[in-house]
Amino acid sequence: MNNIKLNKELILSLYETMLKIRLFEKTQERVFKTEQEGFTHVYTGEEAIAAGVCANLNKDDYITSTHRGHGHMIAKGGNMKKMMAELYGRLTGYCKGKSGSLHIADFSIGVLGANGIVGAGIPIATGAGYSIKLRGTSQVVACFFGDGAVTQGTFHEGVNMAAAWNLPVIYVIENNLYMVGTKTERVCKVCKNYAVKAQGYGMPGEDIDGNDVIEVYTATKKAVERARSGKGPALLNCMTYRHSTHFVGDLDVRDKQEIEYWKARDPIKRIEEKMLKEKIITEDKIKSCRDKIQGMVDEAVEFARKSPVPKPEVALEDVFVE
Amino acid sequence: MKTLTYREAVREAMREEMRKNEYIFLMGQDVGPYGGEHRVSGDLHSEFGEWRVKDAPISEQGIIGCALGASITGCRAIAEIPFMDFIMLPMDQICNQIAKYLYTFGGQASVPLVIRTAMGGYIRAAEQHSQCLEAWFIHIPGLKVVIPSTPYDVKGLLKTAIRDNNPVIFVEHKYLYGMKGEIPEEEYTIPLGVADIKKEGNDVSVIATSYMVHKALNVANKLEKEGISVEVVDPRTLVPLDKETILKSVEKTSRAIIVHEAPLRGGIGGEIAAIIADEGFEYLDAPIKRIGAKDAPIPFPSVLEDFILPSEVGIEKTIKELL
Numbered sequence: 001m002n003n004i005k006l007n008k009e010l011i012l013s014l015y016e017t018m019l020k021i022r023l024f025e026k027t028q029e030r031v032f033k034t035e036q037e038g039f040t041h042v043y044t045g046e047e048a049i050a051a052g053v054c055a056n057l058n059k060d061d062y063i064t065s066t067h068r069g070h071g072h073m074i075a076k077g078g079n080m081k082k083m084m085a086e087l088y089g090r091l092t093g094y095c096k097g098k099s100g101s102l103h104i105a106d107f108s109i110g111v112l113g114a115n116g117i118v119g120a121g122i123p124i125a126t127g128a129g130y131s132i133k134l135r136g137t138s139q140v141v142a143c144f145f146g147d148g149a150v151t152q153g154t155f156h157e158g159v160n161m162a163a164a165w166n167l168p169v170i171y172v173i174e175n176n177l178y179m180v181g182t183k184t185e186r187v188c189k190v191c192k193n194y195a196v197k198a199q200g201y202g203m204p205g206e207d208i209d210g211n212d213v214i215e216v217y218t219a220t221k222k223a224v225e226r227a228r229s230g231k232g233p234a235l236l237n238c239m240t241y242r243h244s245t246h247f248v249g250d251l252d253v254r255d256k257q258e259i260e261y262w263k264a265r266d267p268i269k270r271i272e273e274k275m276l277k278e279k280i281i282t283e284d285k286i287k288s289c290r291d292k293i294q295g296m297v298d299e300a301v302e303f304a305r306k307s308p309v310p311k312p313e314v315a316l317e318d319v320f321v322e
Numbered sequence: 323m324k325t326l327t328y329r330e331a332v333r334e335a336m337r338e339e340m341r342k343n344e345y346i347f348l349m350g351q352d353v354g355p356y357g358g359e360h361r362v363s364g365d366l367h368s369e370f371g372e373w374r375v376k377d378a379p380i381s382e383q384g385i386i387g388c389a390l391g392a393s394i395t396g397c398r399a400i401a402e403i404p405f406m407d408f409i410m411l412p413m414d415q416i417c418n419q420i421a422k423y424l425y426t427f428g429g430q431a432s433v434p435l436v437i438r439t440a441m442g443g444y445i446r447a448a449e450q451h452s453q454c455l456e457a458w459f460i461h462i463p464g465l466k467v468v469i470p471s472t473p474y475d476v477k478g479l480l481k482t483a484i485r486d487n488n489p490v491i492f493v494e495h496k497y498l499y500g501m502k503g504e505i506p507e508e509e510y511t512i513p514l515g516v517a518d519i520k521k522e523g524n525d526v527s528v529i530a531t532s533y534m535v536h537k538a539l540n541v542a543n544k545l546e547k548e549g550i551s552v553e554v555v556d557p558r559t560l561v562p563l564d565k566e567t568i569l570k571s572v573e574k575t576s577r578a579i580i581v582h583e584a585p586l587r588g589g590i591g592g593e594i595a596a597i598i599a600d601e602g603f604e605y606l607d608a609p610i611k612r613i614g615a616k617d618a619p620i621p622f623p624s625v626l627e628d629f630i631l632p633s634e635v636g637i638e639k640t641i642k643e644l645l
Contacts, residue, residue, distance in 0.1 A: 062395065095428035105427040112394060113427055117418050123384045124419065127391020127399075134347060134373050135396055157384030164379065318429040319463050320488050 006214060008280050014055055014213045015271050015281075018047040019293050021071040022268055024080060027297045028070065028087060029248050035305070036088055040101040043071030045211075045243035048267035049174050050075035052216025053142050053236075056224045062110040062128045062141040064121035067102050068174075068242070069114030072144055077109045084300040090307035096317070097310045110139075119145060119152030122171070126158040129167030129233070140168040140227045142220075148179040150197070151188055159235070163201040166232035170223045173237045174210065180246045181253050198235035210238025211267040214274075241265075324507055329499040331473040332438070333364050335480035336400060338509065340370055343398065346484065349376040349385055350402030350438075359404035360440055360499050382411035386437065390420050393435040398484065406441035406493065407450045420489045421464035432487040436480070442495040442533055442583060443615075443631050448622035454584035454615075456531070459491045460560050460593065466514060467560040469493045471535035473503030475558055478512030486514065495532045515562035519571065523553035526577040526641055529568055529594055530554060534581040534632060541637045552641060560590055568594065569602045576607040577644050581632055586614030608644045613637060 025042040032040045043050065046068070054063070054075035065072040073083055078094075086093025087101050094104050105113040112128060115121045125143030132139045149155055150173060162169045173194055177183055184191040198205025204226070208219050216238060223234035241262035245252045252259075275281040281289075326334065340346045347370075353363040354377035367375040378385045382403060389399035403409050409416070416437065423433045443452035459467045466488055470476040476494065483490040520535055521542050530538040535556045542552035555571050557563055572578045578598050580591035591612035598610055616630045 064391075093428070095426060095430075098428055099426045103426045105430060107394070107427070107430045112391070112431075113423070115419075117414055120387070120414060120419055123387020123415065124391040124394075126384065127388035127393070128395045129391070130376075130388055131392035131395040131397045134345060134392070154383050154387060157379070157381035158387060160379060161381065161384045161388060318425045320466075321424055321429070321432040322487070 006217065010055070011214070011271070011275060011280055014051050014217060015275065016289065016293070017051040017055065017075050018213060018268050018271065019289060020080070020296070021047040021050060021074045023290065023293050023297050024074060025070060027301060029244065031301055032087070032248050038100050039247045040087065041068040041247045042244045043068050043242070045262065045266065046174055046176060046240045047071055048213035048216050049172065049210045049238045049240060050144070052213045053144070053170070053172055053220045055217055056220045057110070057140070057142060059109055061139050062112050062125070064112050064125040064128070064141070064143045065114040066121065066144055066146060067114065067116050067118070068146070069104055070101070072114070073104050073106065073111055076111050078104070078106050078111065080296060080300040081303040084304040085307045088304040088307065089309070090304055091310040091314065092303070092307040096314055098314065119149035119154040121145060122149065122152070122154045122158035123161070125169050125171070126162045126167060129162055129169040130165070132168055133165065138228050140170065140224055142170045142172055144172050144174060147173060147175040147177065147184045147191055147194070150191070150194060159201050159233070162233040163203045166230065168227035168230070169233045170220065170227060171233060171235045173235070175237055175239050176242045178242070178246070178254070181251065192239070194237035195235065203233050203235060205235035205237065207237045207239070210240035211265050211270065213267055213271055323504045325502050326473050326505050327499065328473045328476055328494070328501045328503070329360065329362050331477035331503070331505060332362050332480060332494060333366065335477045335484070336363070337366060337369065339481055339484045340366070340374060345397040346400065347374045347376060347392070347397060348400045348402065349378050349389060351378055351380055351404060353377060353402050358402070360496060362499070363402070382408055383415055386412035386415040387419070389435050389437070390415060390423070390433060393433050394423065394431045399435040400484065401435065401437045403437060403439040405451050406439045406455050407453050409437075409439055409455060416465070416491070417462045421462045424488070425464060433489045434487045436483045436490045436492050438492045438494060440494045440496045440499075442497050443620050443627060444497050444533070446622050446624060446627060449619040452620035454532070454582065456493050456560060457584055457588060457590050460590065464489070465561060466490045467493065468514060468558070469532050469560060470558060471498065471532050471556050473501065474505055475512060475518065477505060478510050479514065479558065481511045482514055493532065497533050512558070514559045515564055517555055517557045517564035517567035519553065519567070520556045521552065521554040523551040523575065525551045525575055526579060526644060527553045527555055527568075527571040527575045528579045528581060528637070528641070529557065530581040531557060531560075531590065532583065534583055537632065537634050538581055538637060541634050541641065545638065545641065550641065550645065565597055565601070569598065569605070572598055572602050573605040576605055578606070579611045579613060579637070579640055579644065581613040581637060583632060584614055585617050586612055587617050589614045611640050611644060613640055
């Protein structure tokens with residue numbers, strides 16, 4: 001665990017965000033199987049990245065998200081009721097129930113969309129950075145994507161443009177070692193120390209422990225400050241591991257020992273241990289915190305269950321705007 | 323009135339709109355000081371500066387993705403893809419992202435952007451610099467498709483496209499850039515979804531797009547002297563499509579020929595023919611005919627390219643067969 005000293009309130013708030021994501025996702029895994037349609041990709045195991053990155057962002061800063069996007073939404077301040085309603089395909093959901101788990105967005109808090117196409121969000125984030133430059137604001141963009149997206153052309157194109165024009169974008173790789181069921185190292189020579197790629201584009205890059213929320217927070221802070229002051233983009237390669245399969249219900253071909261290794265490095269367990277050791281929190285407080293957040297998640301599920309199903313005609317809305 | 327080329331009309335539309343809204347920007351390869359691969363952007367860089375007329379790397383996915391990201395965060399992007407053939411590179415950004423952004427997120431974010439691109443052959447540019455791909459985009463819900471044939475139309479339609487809150491695929495034609503036409507001194511716009519009767523006639527309706535409008539007009543003028551009255555209808559926009567004007571013309575003439583430069587198979591002609599068959603069958607005195615490129619890639623030497631692409635001789639022959 002990183003030894004950098006952060007104040008107690010900040011650590012507690014990072015912990016709370018991670019816990020929100022974890023309990024939302026554990027609940028989602030359960031209710032998905034019996035109560036929802038389609039597919040869902042959960043973020044369990046990777047919570048430190050969304051929490052650590054987004055704690056550095058203001059409400060009007062932007063993020064682009066991925067197919068595994070629930071964690072990003074929660075960390076950016078998304079409404080769990082509207083999220084869960086979307087997962088249930090209900091009219092009260094973020095997208096009127098049209099798009100489900102893959103495509104949650106909340107433009108009012110700068111979430112420019114989760115995306116079903118791997119790597120597609122990268123040039124979109126670059127464009128949001130361009131817009132910031134053109135409009136002359138001090139906003140920044142955090143662009144989340146996985147190790148599997150780095151082999152896409154959009155990575156090369158989007159990152160190069162941001163570097164060429166000093167755009168305020170932080171590219172955050174959630175490096176969980178796998179594409180769907182295949183290890184990225186089977187198809188990519190440089191895939192663990194992506195920071196070296198940043199150098200090739202002329203921007204700073206850092207390989208960090210993505211399961212250490214304090215390290216993620218600290219590295220992002222530096223990148224965000226740099227971006228806000230007009231010095232351009234940065235790349236953060238956050239090593240992590242997803243506890244779940246690619247999507248809920250998918251075949252798990254991963255090595256059991258590998259899974260155990262990473263579960264022992266669970267980001268939430270680690271921050272809890274640190275907080276207990278440093279007496280930032282007590283066992284009782286952890287329990288009450290978990291109970292409180294589980295209550296919020298349960299309320300979100302209830303809200304979704306009671307929400308109206310869209311009328312079929314809703315499928316024809318929003319193709320064009322006036 | 324003043325006389326401008328099609329190229330100048332495009333530039334003037336951008337200039338006028340960019341003067342009105344400081345968050346409109348043009349991005350593309352070579353659009354800056356160089357003035358554009360087809361010399362369309364010209365001096366815009368010197369008027370609007372680095373951030374509003376932006377030279378992009380040769381990264382079509384990057385350019386179009388960047389245009390999208392900027393357009394959902396308070397700007398209006400005009401992205402230039404100088405040859406429509408290159409639009410295949412950013413197809414994910416156009417069809418999976420841009421076209422669906424409004425819909426996917428339940429109406430939260432509109433995408434006010436224009437992708438300007440230049441299609442077309444007859445310039446001996448071979449297989450990868452000559453194609454007409456407009457039909458691909460009418461198949462994707464969420465995109466508007468504009469395909470102007472004259473300097474007057476291109477200016478008025480581009481101004482409307484830039485102001486539209488939806489994404490517009492704006493298809494110019496390379497062969498038309500040098501064509502001159504009359505343009506009013508005062509400001510004007512042309513609404514999307516309104517076809518234009520380029521020449522009135524009574525015997526046959528020729529529904530033609532882009533450069534083919536001019537070929538159809540040449541044939542119509544020639545046949546007029548032979549006593550054949552051809553009506554030339556230019557839809558101008560394919561999405562939205564002005565069905566009413568097309569059907570009204572067919573009702574008058576009882577005969578319909580659709581001419582486009584893209585390959586016949588899967589072209590816009592099939593869609594328009596189907597609309598006439600569905601909604602105007604009783605007007606028809608003859609089968610609906612379609613004219614398009616032969617179903618082969620576009621070779622470069624004139625002897626081969628002219629054989630593949632539609633010709634005035636071919637249009638004339640089809641009209642005479644139908645009468």
